[in-house]
Amino acid sequence: xxxxxxxxxDTPLTSIKGVGPRVADKLxxxxxxxxxxxxxxxxLRYEDRREIRRIAQLRTDRREVFCGEILAAGQxxxxxxxxxxxxxxxxxxxxxxxxxxxHFKPGWMNSRFKPGRRLVVIGEIKRFGSxxxxxxxxxxFLKEGQSAEQxxxxxxxxxxxxxxxxxxxEGLHQKTARKIFMQVATQYADYAHSSIPEDIIARNGLLxxxxxxxxxxxxxxxxxxxxxxxxxxxxxxxxxxxEFFYLELGMxxxxxxxxxxxxxxxxxxxxxxKPLSGLLPYRLTSAQRRVLGEIKQDMLSDSPMNRLIQGxxxxxxxxxxxxxxxxxxxxxxxxxxxxxxxxxAEQHYRNFSTWLDELGLKTVQLTxxxxxxxxxxxxxxxxxxxIDLVVGTHAVLQAGVEFARLGLGIIDEQHRFGxxxxxxxxxxxxxxxxxxxTATPIPRTLAMTxxxxxxxxVIDELPPGRxxxxxxxxxxxxxxxxxxxxxxxxxxxxxxxxxxxxxxESEKSDLLAASEAYTQFNEEIFPDLRLGLLHGRxxxxxxxxxxxxxxxxxxxxxxxxxxxxxxxxxxxxxxxMIEHAERFGLSQLHQLRGRVxxxxxxxxxxxxxDFRCSEDGQKRLEVMAETNDxxxxxxxxxxxxxxxEFLGTRQxxxxxxRVANLMRDGRxxxxxxxxxxxxxxxxxISSDPNYAxxxxxxxxxxxxxxxxxxxx
Ligand code: ADP
Ligand code: MG
Numbered sequence: 234x235x236x237x238x239x240x241x242x243d244t245p246l247t248s249i250k251g252v253g254p255r256v257a258d259k260l261x262x263x264x265x266x267x268x269x270x271x272x273x274x275x276x277l278r279y280e281d282r283r284e285i286r287r288i289a290q291l292r293t294d295r296r297e298v299f300c301g302e303i304l305a306a307g308q309x310x311x312x313x314x315x316x317x318x319x320x321x322x323x324x325x326x327x328x329x330x331x332x333x334x335x336h337f338k339p340g341w342m343n344s345r346f347k348p349g350r351r352l353v354v355i356g357e358i359k360r361f362g363s364x365x366x367x368x369x370x371x372x373x374f375l376k377e378g379q380s381a382e383q384x385x386x387x388x389x390x391x392x393x394x395x396x397x398x399x400x401x402x403e404g405l406h407q408k409t410a411r412k413i414f415m416q417v418a419t420q421y422a423d424y425a426h427s428s429i430p431e432d433i434i435a436r437n438g439l440l441x442x443x444x445x446x447x448x449x450x451x452x453x454x455x456x457x458x459x460x461x462x463x464x465x466x467x468x469x470x471x472x473x474x475x476e477f478f479y480l481e482l483g484m485x486x487x488x489x490x491x492x493x494x495x496x497x498x499x500x501x502x503x504x505x506x507k508p509l510s511g512l513l514p515y516r517l518t519s520a521q522r523r524v525l526g527e528i529k530q531d532m533l534s535d536s537p538m539n540r541l542i543q544g545x546x547x548x549x550x551x552x553x554x555x556x557x558x559x560x561x562x563x564x565x566x567x568x569x570x571x572x573x574x575x576x577x578a579e580q581h582y583r584n585f586s587t588w589l590d591e592l593g594l595k596t597v598q599l600t601x602x603x604x605x606x607x608x609x610x611x612x613x614x615x616x617x618x619x620i621d622l623v624v625g626t627h628a629v630l631q632a633g634v635e636f637a638r639l640g641l642g643i644i645d646e647q648h649r650f651g652x653x654x655x656x657x658x659x660x661x662x663x664x665x666x667x668x669x670x671t672a673t674p675i676p677r678t679l680a681m682t683x684x685x686x687x688x689x690x691v692i693d694e695l696p697p698g699r700x701x702x703x704x705x706x707x708x709x710x711x712x713x714x715x716x717x718x719x720x721x722x723x724x725x726x727x728x729x730x731x732x733x734x735x736x737x738e739s740e741k742s743d744l745l746a747a748s749e750a751y752t753q754f755n756e757e758i759f760p761d762l763r764l765g766l767l768h769g770r771x772x773x774x775x776x777x778x779x780x781x782x783x784x785x786x787x788x789x790x791x792x793x794x795x796x797x798x799x800x801x802x803x804x805x806x807x808x809x810m811i812e813h814a815e816r817f818g819l820s821q822l823h824q825l826r827g828r829v830x831x832x833x834x835x836x837x838x839x840x841x842x843d844f845r846c847s848e849d850g851q852k853r854l855e856v857m858a859e860t861n862d863x864x865x866x867x868x869x870x871x872x873x874x875x876x877x878e879f880l881g882t883r884q885x886x887x888x889x890x891r892v893a894n895l896m897r898d899g900r901x902x903x904x905x906x907x908x909x910x911x912x913x914x915x916x917x918i919s920s921d922p923n924y925a926x927x928x929x930x931x932x933x934x935x936x937x938x939x940x941x942x943x944x945x
Pocket of ligand 2: 550551672
């Protein structure tokens with residue numbers, strides 16, 4: 234069989250002219266191995282080298298091409314800082330420009346920049362008063378008698394056209410990169426074939442994939458620079474659409490697969506749910522009731538539930554999950570609750586088991602730190618169906634854990650888990666219902682990509698009686714006042730958190746900082762108060778007993794690392810002081826802040842920022858002071874940090890897009906999603922031979938880069 238178009242795109246870059254082992258190494262460092270990788274390595278911007286401008290007509294702050302004769306050249310010093318620099322003054326009769334280098338070898342410069350020589354210069358024009366300058370320009374010397382035009386036409390890869398400017402890595406020159414990428418585009422763009430149905434391409438104003446790639450790498454000289462660089466240009470939109478389309482197609486197929494499956498049809502028996510309602514010290518909010526209604530509908534239907542509950546910190550997701558769990562248990566099924574950290578799992582265990590004990594049901598905890606014997610006993614009880622509800626960490630997902638009758642899987646803080654883990658839990662039962670909870674208010678575009686296959690319920694209301702947390706940003710100067718505020722609160726019977734950042738790479742030193750601070754607080758600042766220290770490296774019994782002591786009020790101040798970020802619930806805590814606030818992401822700060830303001834007392838969050846915090850850092854923190862709205866904070870965070878970091882790409886199952894940008898391309902994502910879902914709902918594409926190429930591309934994408942579970 235002749236090699237198909239796809240295998241052409243798999244051609245290693247080493248078979249491209251000019252890519253020797255040295256250059257290949259550099260490209261690999263940029264993550265580029267095949268011609269396909271190179272085709273999708275898009276230019277950062279373009280350079281307009283179509284015409285040579287007269288010096289008098291040069292535009293400030295633009296990269297321009299001009300030509301001139303050297304009037305003078307030599308080394309000098311900057312006036313203020315006495316830094317060494319090399320200056321070359323050139324003129325074309327219409328005006329003068331000073332070229333400046335701040336890194337140079339004097340001898341070499343002197344040998345090249347001789348007065349009288351003529352050269353073509355490319356660089357960004359800076360203007361200082363009446364003087365035009367270019368720093369570190371690219372220069373091309375003209376030969377004796379050669380005109381600038383002749384020089385330009387002698388090197389079409391460098392002059393006389395619109396040129397792409399590519400991202401680089403150390404030791405890889407723009408000229409080399411350009412040669413490689415443009416050559417790849419010339420030879421291989423035609424093999425890029427998207428298989429997206431023609432009517433979808435036409436309806437959305439897109440180009441054929443090959444054409445889009447060619448336009449991007451080999452721009453036509455008639456184009457406007459602005460059009461070319463616009464994120465909305467059709468060529469770029471085409472690539473973005475293509476990327477999103479396959480993602481959403483996979484989601485749509487997966488969702489359809491679930492809907493076609495027959496799941497468990499639960500019945501409302503009211504055996505435990507009714508008594509629980511009687512036991513609760515409060516009434517559910519209307520948002521909680523609405524979401525519970527949506528869950529019930531899913532559970533009573535015969536297709537399996539796959540639902541995401543999104544609700545800001547403190548919105549009361551746990552009780553809703555508990556109700557769902559009781560419905561499953563009433564129907565003689567078991568329930569698994571999985572949380573990302575031991576602390577959270579322990580807390581869920583306490584929460585759930587309190588209610589379940591009361592109802593005469595059996596709960597067991599499963600975490601990584603349990604002894605082998607305890608684990609084994611738990612495994613057996615679960616397998617024999619003696620346990621109604623299992624709460625734990627990743628330990629629940631281990632192969633050894635087998636359920637007699639798993640009917641409902643609940644995953645908390647889903648963004649910490651990948652889609653794969655969700656699939657693993659699901660496999661432990663026969664099409665069990667799945668409920669996923671997240672407190673991270675995810676912007677719409679992100680939710681569509683990460684959870685695009687789940688039905689969404691939002692708890693958009695906080696239980697009554699909460700007072701919004703006031704947030705202050707302070708510097709070191711105001712520490713004393715912050716301490717006295719904390720002391721006042723404690724005298725009024727309240728409790729406080731003091732939080733230290735824990736950055737992974739320097740975990741040890743951060744831990745040290747937290748424990749040293751603890752000692753200082755304990756011995757010098759609040760020697761008369763009862764303090765506790767909590768961090769991730771502590772044994773789980775120690776953590777547990779510290780948490781219990783804080784929850785019961787025995788401890789007044791809890792000095793902690795971010796281990797308290799999720800789920801901890803102590804309504805009497807009314808102050809949180811966060812050290813080095815600038816080191817946290819906004820969404821993380823929001824999660825942390827959600828630990829206070831859980832009772833009816835006024836609460837305060839004090840963000841201590843470092844002297845060295847940048848202006849940007851300060852601006853970020855101000856978002857925290859301005860709003861308590863998790864969605865606004867999440868949007869701001871996403872805008873500032875980008876989606877990868879926002880969720881922690883590796884863990885979240887969020888695909889790494891090659892071209893698409895979730896913030897900028899939200900509209901294209903919606904277009905792609907609509908088309909993909911329409912296509913899937915219109916008919917059975919998996920058995921239609923017309924769609925075979927489409928499915929082939931889909932499987933290739935989902936297997937590889939998208940890193941999501943396989944499409945069944
Ligand atoms: P989260 O959504 O952050 O997981 P929780 O489920 O931990 O929130 O609930 C936060 C707190 O609010 C808990 O103390 C819980 O008992 C309380 N709570 C939940 N629902 C209500 C309600 N309807 N009325 C009053 N308090 C509630
Ligand atoms: Mg919670």
